[in-house]
Amino acid sequence: MSLLELEDISTRYGDFQALFSVSLSVNAGESFGVIGANGAGKSTLLQTIAGLLESPTGTVRFDGEAVEHLPAHKRVTRGISLVPEGRRVFPSLTVHENLQVGAYGKRKGPWDLDAVYGVFPLLVKLRNKQASFLSGGEQQALAIGRALMSNPRLLLIDEVSLGLAPVVIRHLYEAMADVVSSGMTVILVEQDIAQIMEVADRVCCLLEGRKVIEGERGAISREQITEAYFGTRTG
DSSP, X not given: OEEEEEEEEEEEETTEEEEEEEEEEXXXXXXXXXXXXXXXXXXXXXXXXXXXSSOOEEEEEETTEEOTTSOHHHHHHHTEEEEOTTOOOOTTSBHHHHHHHHTTTOOOSSOSHHHHHHHOGGGTTTTXXXXXXXXXXXXXXXXXHHHHTTOOSEEEEEXXXXXOOHHHHHHHHHHHHHHHHTTOEEXXXXXXXXXXXXHOSEEEEEETTEEEEEEEGXXXXXXXXXXXXXXXXXO
16 A cells, blocks of 8 residues: 655756656555665655655645645654755754654654664664764764654655765664564665665666656666666666
C-alpha cells in the first residue's frame, strides 16, 4: 500500500524550475533510493515532500491525504521528518538537548531516547557534549537520531555520506539497516550508486529535474543506473 504518492510534481525556486512533472509512489515499510548527480533535483524533491518549499504544481499525497499545501510543521505532526543535507544540528545545544528538540511534536511511537541511543551507541558517551564539537559522522548520527525522535512514518534522509570518511559511512549505514528493519518507510538520497543498490528496495534516478529511470533493486542493473545518472541512457 502506498504511503506517499507524488503526481506530476513541478517545483520552482523563483524563475528557476528544479523539478519537472515528477511522479512516484513509496510503499509503507519500503526503503526507496533517489540517485543523481549534483543539481539533479534530489534535495529539492525531499524538501518538496517535507513542505520546505513553496506549494508545487501537482499533488503530494501522504497516507491518502493531499498535503502539498500544508506547512512543514504540520507535515511533521502527520509523520514526515527530514534529515537535511549538511546535518544542521543545533550547534549550541548538547547531543541530548538536540534529541529532545526532535520530540517536540510529541507523536507517539517506538522512538525515544533509549531507542535512539540503542541504534547510535556512539552518542551515549557524547550526550552532554555540545553539538558544535562533534565530528561530521557524529553530527550525522545525531541528525538522524533527532529526526527519529519525532516518531515519523516517513523518514527523508538527504546525502548520508556527504563529506564523510568511508569507515564512518559504513557505520552509519549499518545503523540505518536497523532503522529500516524496524518497518520505517525511508526515502534516501545519495550520489553513491553502490550504497543505494545495497540498501534500497527500489531506486529512481533524477537527471536535470526529471525522473529518467525507476525500478526494483533486483530488476535494474548498476549499468542502467549509471547510464541514467550521466544522461547517456538511450532506452
